[in-house]
Amino acid sequence: MVLTGAEILIQSLKKEGVEYLFGYPGGAVLHIYDCLDQQDDIRHILVRHEQGATHAADGYARATGKPGCVLVTSGPGATNAVTGIATAYMDSVPMVVITGQVPTPLIGNDAFQEVDSVGITRPCVKHNFLVKSVDELAGTIKRAFYLASSGRPGPVVIDIPKDVTAHKAEFKYPSKIDIRSYKPVTRGHPGQIKKAVKLLLSAERPMIYTGGGVIWSNAAKLLTELAGILGYPVTNTLMGLGGYPATDRQFVGMLGMHGTYEANMGMHQSDVLLAVGARFDDRVTGNIEKFCPDARIIHIDIDPSSISKNVKVDIPIVGSISDVLAEMIRVLKETKRKPKDAELKVWWQQIEEWRAMDCLKYDRETTQVIKPQYVVEELYNVTEGDAIITSDVGQHQMWAAQYYKFDRPYQWINSGGLGTMGFGMPAAMGAQFAYPQQTVACITGEGSIQMCIQELSTCLQYSLPLKIVSLNNGYLGMVRQWQEFFYQGRYAMSYMESLPDFVKLAESYGHIGMRIENKADVVPAMQEAMQQKDRLVFMDFMTDPEENVYPMIPAGGGQNEMILV
Amino acid sequence: MRHIISILLENESGALSRVAGLFSARGYNIESLSVAPTDDPTLARMTLVTHGTDEIIEQITKQLNKLIEVVKLIDLTEGAHIEREMMLIKVDAGARDTREEVKRLVDIFRGRVLDVSGKTYTIEITGSGQKLDAFIGVLNKKQIIEVVRSGVTGIARGEKALTI
Numbered sequence: 001m002v003l004t005g006a007e008i009l010i011q012s013l014k015k016e017g018v019e020y021l022f023g024y025p026g027g028a029v030l031h032i033y034d035c036l037d038q039q040d041d042i043r044h045i046l047v048r049h050e051q052g053a054t055h056a057a058d059g060y061a062r063a064t065g066k067p068g069c070v071l072v073t074s075g076p077g078a079t080n081a082v083t084g085i086a087t088a089y090m091d092s093v094p095m096v097v098i099t100g101q102v103p104t105p106l107i108g109n110d111a112f113q114e115v116d117s118v119g120i121t122r123p124c125v126k127h128n129f130l131v132k133s134v135d136e137l138a139g140t141i142k143r144a145f146y147l148a149s150s151g152r153p154g155p156v157v158i159d160i161p162k163d164v165t166a167h168k169a170e171f172k173y174p175s176k177i178d179i180r181s182y183k184p185v186t187r188g189h190p191g192q193i194k195k196a197v198k199l200l201l202s203a204e205r206p207m208i209y210t211g212g213g214v215i216w217s218n219a220a221k222l223l224t225e226l227a228g229i230l231g232y233p234v235t236n237t238l239m240g241l242g243g244y245p246a247t248d249r250q251f252v253g254m255l256g257m258h259g260t261y262e263a264n265m266g267m268h269q270s271d272v273l274l275a276v277g278a279r280f281d282d283r284v285t286g287n288i289e290k291f292c293p294d295a296r297i298i299h300i301d302i303d304p305s306s307i308s309k310n311v312k313v314d315i316p317i318v319g320s321i322s323d324v325l326a327e328m329i330r331v332l333k334e335t336k337r338k339p340k341d342a343e344l345k346v347w348w349q350q351i352e353e354w355r356a357m358d359c360l361k362y363d364r365e366t367t368q369v370i371k372p373q374y375v376v377e378e379l380y381n382v383t384e385g386d387a388i389i390t391s392d393v394g395q396h397q398m399w400a401a402q403y404y405k406f407d408r409p410y411q412w413i414n415s416g417g418l419g420t421m422g423f424g425m426p427a428a429m430g431a432q433f434a435y436p437q438q439t440v441a442c443i444t445g446e447g448s449i450q451m452c453i454q455e456l457s458t459c460l461q462y463s464l465p466l467k468i469v470s471l472n473n474g475y476l477g478m479v480r481q482w483q484e485f486f487y488q489g490r491y492a493m494s495y496m497e498s499l500p501d502f503v504k505l506a507e508s509y510g511h512i513g514m515r516i517e518n519k520a521d522v523v524p525a526m527q528e529a530m531q532q533k534d535r536l537v538f539m540d541f542m543t544d545p546e547e548n549v550y551p552m553i554p555a556g557g558g559q560n561e562m563i564l565v
Numbered sequence: 566m567r568h569i570i571s572i573l574l575e576n577e578s579g580a581l582s583r584v585a586g587l588f589s590a591r592g593y594n595i596e597s598l599s600v601a602p603t604d605d606p607t608l609a610r611m612t613l614v615t616h617g618t619d620e621i622i623e624q625i626t627k628q629l630n631k632l633i634e635v636v637k638l639i640d641l642t643e644g645a646h647i648e649r650e651m652m653l654i655k656v657d658a659g660a661r662d663t664r665e666e667v668k669r670l671v672d673i674f675r676g677r678v679l680d681v682s683g684k685t686y687t688i689e690i691t692g693s694g695q696k697l698d699a700f701i702g703v704l705n706k707k708q709i710i711e712v713v714r715s716g717v718t719g720i721a722r723g724e725k726a727l728t729i
């Protein structure tokens with residue numbers, strides 16, 4: 001069948017099972033839009049800013065595990081998409097981004113809306129392509145989806161010049177793919193796995209520390225099974241939340257800069273550490289010199305370059321998390337040796353002592369002001385712990401991570417690696433498209449929400465009933481907190497003056513707005529909002545302006561050097 | 566330590582900039598880099614000289630391997646290997662005594678004079694980077710007009726080979 005490049009693109013996306021294409025039109029992609037308009041299989045979602053398109057596709061990917069897909073025009077369309085591409089890259093999110101490009105004869109001439117998209121995105125993609133001929137198009141799309149979703153996932157950009165979308169070629173979508181220079185490992189080394197199990201069983205003060213890799217590898221069930229057999233405590237990174245049920249007794253909370261006392265102390269005093277799909281990020285380790293001084297470390301990761309990058313490990317295992325965990329469980333079930341019960345009992349007593357410090361306590365009962373933690377806790381109650389939660393970046397993000405107990409993977413969606421303000425609402429849109437029946441709530445701050453506020457318009461167009469939970473403290477709270485702690489309270493530019501009236505703003509976009517100023521109104525307001533099954537509700541909670549996130553490991557501190565309330 | 570990393574990569578236009586970009590983005594140093602297609606026109610061979618601790622070199626090789634276009638690589642300095650670099654150097658040879666002296670040095674270094682003019686010699690020298698440095702060292706600094714070095718290339722000794 002002879003088709004134009006634009007038709008080939010659409011047909012190829014269908015072959016890849018793309019349901020939604022988040023995008024924004026422009027000159028270089030007009031042929032593609034014309035084709036999109038003449039079919040019904042792929043739904044194009046018109047955002048209001050290309051950053052929104054990338055975050056929405058990203059949210060869709062994080063909610064489903066499937067690659068998100070984006071279409072933007074050349075030049076400013078592509079540059080606007082860069083923040084979202086980098087966000088996805090830092091958190092290993094599978095995504096395919098199609099950027100229009102000026103026609104091939106004009107490339108390099110500083111043509112209208114020309115930008116070197118491949119050059120600009122190179123450092124923040126897993127891979128990218130410039131399609132120079134229509135004959136390469138179908139094969140390139142096949143490669144792009146394969147690269148985005150295999151191995152360690154990540155965003156892939158395909159830059160398509162306008163003339164390529166008009167040229168014709170025989171369309172045949174490749175059924176198989178083989179890239180000689182790209183062969184991600186899946187099975188872990190059996191010898192290393194045996195060694196790891198042996199070391200695990202010798203542990204007296206073990207800790208299981210898991211990250212986003214568990215979620216991307218669909219290994220949450222296996223992790224729960226492994227932890228169940230061993231009876232060891234489990235902590236999650238910010239990206240790993242939901243990889244292990246937060247309501248389980250073996251879960252000691254998130255670790256790292258704003259992690260729980262029991263998680264960080266447990267890490268610090270552990271003698272054997274099992275790191276699974278986590279990358280020893282600086283927000284997790286604190287001062288690397290003081291990190292887990294007594295621990296022998298097992299590290300499972302699909303990406304060899306993650307191993308021994310920040311922390312030297314004793315038993316590295318490269319492989320897909322699900323394959324390796326399944327093999328570990330098999331070996332564990334075969335061996336006659338058992339975990340050291342007596343020592344573990346002592347270890348758990350110690351952990352329970354730390355837990356009893358109740359490091360996340362705050363003035364819940366007596367205070368009259370609305371505490372942000374209270375809002376998140378009540379959101380958890382009102383949604384029965386079942387909502388998909390997205391967040392923006394700042395204090396509210398940490399409170400969301402600390403107080404909403406995520407019991408399943410793909411339930412918690414946030415920009416951990418890049419920390420992109422503006423991520424939350426468009427990401428929630430993507431998640432809502434994937435799960436129209438689910439409650440999707442975006443926990444945000446009055447600073448962050450304004451970075452992609454225009455997407456409220458998209459939400460109206462597609463009737464997305466998001467629940468926006470704005471913890472409005474009137475400050476760029478996380479910045480203010482650092483200024484309070486480390487700059488003697490000089491609040492340089494962390495005060496959000498001239499805030500809009502978010503109720504009116506929501507209303508002007510056709511949604512429901514609520515301002516909640518009294519603690520007593522928090523729960524009723526939420527209940528009312530949840531009843532609005534088919535409307536977006538923007539809840540603007542006037543929270544305690546100077547509340548801080550605790551515990552906190554100050555930069556340069558060890559894991560045992562936490563500031564508590 | 567100095568390492569010579571030899572890379573087989575897809576002979577595609579973007580591949581070189583990906584390697585170069587990786588080094589600048591991650592703050593690794595490149596002492597020299599040479600690249601050209603091999604007998605298989607779809608493959609290019611790149612030789613990269615860099616410095617770093619064992620940990621840094623380990624990261625460099627892992628990060629290079631992660632680039633989709635990198636097919637295979639070895640760290641030549643881990644085993645016995647041959648290292649060669651070519652230098653073209655133009656020197657001032659106007660005065661009779663310097664002409665003689667330069668010619669003698671070229672012979673000692675087993676170089677060749679490729680081009681002669683009334684005032685200059687253009688010389689080719691091949692060898693390890695050290696040998697080329699040494700040749701530059703024995704010349705009078707004022708004599709040197711222009712230096713062009715190819716960058717190091719290398720190959721493992723014996724039967725070991727980097728092929729697909």
Ligand SMILES: Cc1ncc(C[n+]2csc(CCOP(=O)(O)OP(=O)(O)O)c2C)c(N)n1
Binds near residue numbers: 422444
């Ligand atoms: C795009 C972007 N710019 C700047 C920052 C730096 N930053 C991190 S948190 C923060 C404050 C966020 O304020 P707000 O959204 O009101 O949330 P709060 O901390 O008050 O909960 C800022 C400015 C960032 N993460 N992203």
